[in-house]
Amino acid sequence: MATGSDFTFPALVGQLHDLLGNVAGAPTLEQIREVCDVLYSSSLLKEEGRAVRARVILAPPEAFATAEGPPDGIHAVRFSVTHALTANEIKRLSPAASFFHSVVAVWPDRDRGFRIWGILNTGPRWLNLVAGGRKPLGSEISYPIIHVRDPGWVLFYNGYNLMAEWRGREFHGPRMDVFQSRLLNERFAGHRIRLVEELMQGCLPATMESTAYADLAHLISLQFVKRIINLVRTSGHGGSLLIVPTAKEGSDVATSWIDCKYSAAPDIAGLRFRRLLQSIIRRVGQLSPMGCSTEEAWEIFRNSNDRELDRLEEAFFELARLFSDLMQVDGALVLDSGLGIVGFGGEIRVDRNVLHVGMALDLDGRNVKQWKVQSDGTRHRSVYRLCSVEPEVIGFVISQDSQVRMIANVDDSVIFWAHTMI
Known part of the structure; x- marks a missing residue:
């Protein structure tokens, strides 16, 4: 079993052992160690021609209530007879324990090793971590969960926090x-800031400062981009999303370097994201108490059962789905910095060789290693x-x-960040 340079298998096993020590x-x-090997082996199998995909939780049966269920709780289905944990058993159970909605529950039974004791129906809210959903995650899970994600790809979580990945012959941290x-x-x-300033004169409730509204708009915008990316990921197609400078400069970038087979007319339809975002932050402001902070407003956005907010959320999700569908066409989806559509089916035509880029090892892009x-x-x-020219x-x-x-281009150097995934 090989290890990567920045993480080791023994270190991972030790972390899992420490989490369960009490x-x-x-x-x-x-x-x-054995359960990790079994789950890696299961990732290499196929169930009716499809790759095995499953989530497996290391937790005892008594850790879960008998009368709860999604969306806020966990529905535990306990088997009357436990089953040995094998790669083939995970393969057989994977269709019943849908990756996005349920987990297979295992725990050791004295000298018989790990046994499969049931299936936990968690619901799909945990996907909001990457999919940008508005609703909270529901019940917190304080046990390790191992994702059998794709052939030779296993991810290790403490609840919903990524600990490490095992991919092919390498291990690395989150x-x-x-x-x-x-x-x-x-x-x-x-x-x-300009978006909020447009609304401040009589359109936004005085429950928050302009800076809090701007920060809230940023958080919600990130949720939207997360949704686009997750929808493309789950389609299995792949794609490119380019965000170029807005207005005249954005048009110049697209005209100079990108041939969009399908260019969008510059009309009011291109402002749909902006208008929805303004409507959402206005509604959150109406639901917020006076002096509300960004953090408090964010919790209101995530937890409110307000019908108008739900309607706006649905519209937001459908717009994200439209954008992800546009990325199914060969070529890039090009958006301006207001996330308006410039065009799609974009072919980048920059006649310049880039032989090396940097791989960022931190969020600020200060710690970078060279990448061929x-x-x-x-x-x-x-x-x-x-990015090298723009x-x-x-x-x-x-x-x-x-x-x-x-x-992105940081200080005249092209670097990339490998984004954490589920």
Whole structure:
């Protein structure tokens, strides 16, 4: 079993063991090693021609109530007879324990090793971490969950927090959530301030300061982009999303470097994202108490059962789905910095070789290691070239194998961030 340079299998096993150390009947280090091997083996199998995909939780039966269920709780279906944990058993159970809605529950039984004792129906809200959904996650899970994601790809979580990945012959620690990066915050700061200023005169309730409204707009915008990317990832198609400078400068970038087979007319339809976002922050302001902070407003946005907010959320989701569908066409989807459609089916035509880029090891892009681009695909290399000549462009590239990179120009150097995934 090989290890990567920045993470090791023994370190992962030790972390899992420590997480379970205070639980009665906790597995030994050797048992944890065995369960990891079994789940990796299951990832290499096929169920009726499809890759095995499953989530497996390491937790005892008594950890879950008997009368709860989604969306806020967990529905535990306990087997009357436990089953041995094997790769084939995970394969057989994977259709019943849908990856997006349920987990297979396992726990050691004395000297018999890990046994499958049931299925937990969690519901899909946990996907909001990457899909940008508004509703909260529901019940917190404080046990390790292992995702059998794709052939040779296993991810290890403490509840819903990524600990490590095992991919092919390498281990590494968690990737970054690029949506927490300072670059995204700073690049769009001016745009969201202008958006709020347009509404401040009599249109926005005085329950929040303008800065709180601007920060809320930023958080909601990130949720929207998350949804687009997740929808493309789950389609299995892959694609590229380019965000170019807005207004006249944005048109110049698209005209100079990108041939869009389908260009959007510059009419009011292109402002739909902006108008929906303004409606959402206005409604949150109406639902908020006086002096509301950004954090409090965000919780209201996520937890409110307000019918108008639900309607706006549905419209927001459908717009994200439209954008993801546009990315199914060969070529890039091009948006301006207000997330209006410039065009899609975009072909980047930058006649410039970029042989090396930087791989960011932190969110700020200060700690970077050199990356040779020869092993990357056409999508990645074309976005590298565009960012090398247009420093204000931000690109997201989703591979067919579901990996996500954010690409940008920082201090005249092209770098990318490998985004954390579920």
